Amino acid sequence: FKHFLLNVLLGSADKDCQPCSVVNMAAAGGVVRTGLACASRRYLNSRLLCTRAGTRLCNHQVAPQIDRAMGFRPAPLTLLSEDEMMMKETVSKFASEKIAPLVSKMDAESNIDESFMAVEIEEKYGGCGSTFFVANLVVEELAKVDASVSVMCDIQNTLVNTLFRKLGTEEQKNMYLPKLATEYTGSFCLSEAESGSDAFSMKTTAIKDGSNFVINGSKMWISSAPHSGVFLVMANANPAVGYKGITCFLVDAGTPGLSIGKKEDKLGLRASNTCTVPEENILGQFGQGYKYAIEMLNEGRIGIGAQMVGLAQGCLDATVPYILQRKQFGKRLFDFQAMQHAVAYLATEIEAARLLVYNSARLKEAGQPFIKQAAMAKLYSSEVATRVTSKCIELMGGVGFTKDYPVEKFYRDCKIGTIYEGTSHIQLNTIAKLIEKDYNCTM
Template sequence: LECMWLRKYAQERVAPLVSEMDENSSMADEVIKSLFELGLMGIEISTEYGGTGSSFFSSVLVIEELAKVDPSVAVLCDIQNTLINTLMSNLGTEEQKAKYLPRLATDMIGSFCLSEAGSGSDAFAMKTKAEKHKDYYIINGSKMWISSAEHAGVFLVLANADVSAGYRGITCFIVDRDTEGLEIGKKENKLGLRASSTCAVNFDNVKVHEKNILGKVGQGYKYAIGMLNGGRIGIAAQMLGLAQGCFDHAVPYTRQRMQFGKRIFDFQGLQHQIAYVATQLEAARLLTYNAARLKEAGRPFVKEACMSKYFAAEVATLTTSKCIEWMGGVGFTKDYPIEKYYRDCKIGE
């Protein structure tokens, strides 16, 4: 029932804007507003703070359903729910939670600042530093590839507060957008996920009070690892939804397209391909749901999370490529959404 309601929302309020948002490389304000209005940006936030009070599995289902229509919208929802809200809920002080969770649930986007120009996969080689002064820190450095930065009202920033300790000095700071010295840099002009903003974020002598440390000093690397492990399941859900959405557009076309006096769907060679892709999709779904189930049950889930992310991305690549082939020339045009799914899935692969 939840998925049916969500599917209706995505089809009626998001789908008509997808092409325009992709073309303009910008998320429509009305889409962002509707995500908040419907509680989709505070799925796991407690009702005490204005959230939905639902489960991680619910987040996965929402991400998957949104990705069927526009993976860019799913990315926004994914980061907000599985990274920002979870970190704030799990690590925040009562004061921090009271200040930020109600807004994260109702009207404020959060952004997670980890990657830098010289530290992508090697994330803990970061150069951004936080220097201690009395009861505050001064942050200097630059972050890159920061999702949702264009619209974010708060940033969770990983910076090294003790360089001599190496990665054990990495600390997570809560930095408000209007803090002096914080600047949103270049917005990347991307191949796919174009409506999801990806920007550089620069910190020039940004003053942050020690009460804005999220969790403990020097524990940021642990928090990042923990959140990114769960985040892998969110990415799997994105790729799964993307692939299913593409498949759902392409197969009906094969039932309408006539060649040699019959539907191309009726050719056994095409039926074999469709059956194979459908099976791969279902396998990816089961891997993803199993990883989510294990995480929610408090059981070890990292291996399964990695497997689901890897496999769902592989299946998305296969599915989008095959769908273009099934649709022939029109699949190569922007008159149909297939080519967009093809571009969007590359980030997962």
């Protein structure tokens, strides 16, 4: 069977043999993933499309080193490599020892402790030179202790650093990446007062003035703005062509005309005055900003999923020890079956969310289509975090409502997960469109 399947993958099988028949044979043998789906996260070029019409091969390509792939069994999504485990343990230790003691103070003062901000930045620029998956592990571990630090890490790694790494000129990389790795954070500036989910209806403009652009407008909900050294501002440089005029500009902190809103207002960057930037401060291509924003948000949603998984896990980790010790009516709270079932259900939901996040991260890292999976991961993990934190407060009773325990902060922090980088309804829209596309592929 392996010889026959290899011939099919190489395109040398009998012409009458259709991919669907091979899939069915593989399914009968229980080796669908080992065969056409190539089993490994490293060999996902050939994809299986499962619909009500059956299972069929979609986007058939020859996988590299196919002889190795044929004998490879997929590793569990939660099985980490040595490097991944080392980073996970390092971040966990750092979070518990360095961040946890400061959480209450940072929350009260709206401050954060900057760390792990250059996971994927190449070593020559002062970064770790690690992977996208590891970056999400870092976000998850940090979120178990404090969501504020984790989201700062997420935005820095999945949005800001990635844009520079993918689109920056050598001069821009040399100028900004070392500083982003060691000195300051960057801010991704897309949302406005009148353009939240409809982000590309932005009002901020960039008018050409000789060799410069004059940017005029305001941005809202800009994370890390008070700590940022550079702002990646999306502005429309050609409103006549609509969203296709959107361009990404680099605006350094301290640029005349750039002002930062009050932290307590949660408004971040508010460039209410005009500011001027040189033409060389365009990141990427003119008029391609909308594409860059979409690409980065698709990746960023995996990071938000990781944050919500970590937050939910951290909340459960803070709750279970309490109900294992707390006694009522002569026995521990955990001895009541209702409590046991509640904890079991919450743990199951968290694990399901984690698998969605890990799967989408692995797909992205393997260069495979991941947008639908990322939307699912972000949608489900944020909804799970909402349910878990709410239930944990109930399980702990009155003390869960006080600041003496971290559960109430997890509850407050989780709500933003269903809103930023695309609301739950936006995720549902994305998932539905891609499902329709998958089904149309079979018709």
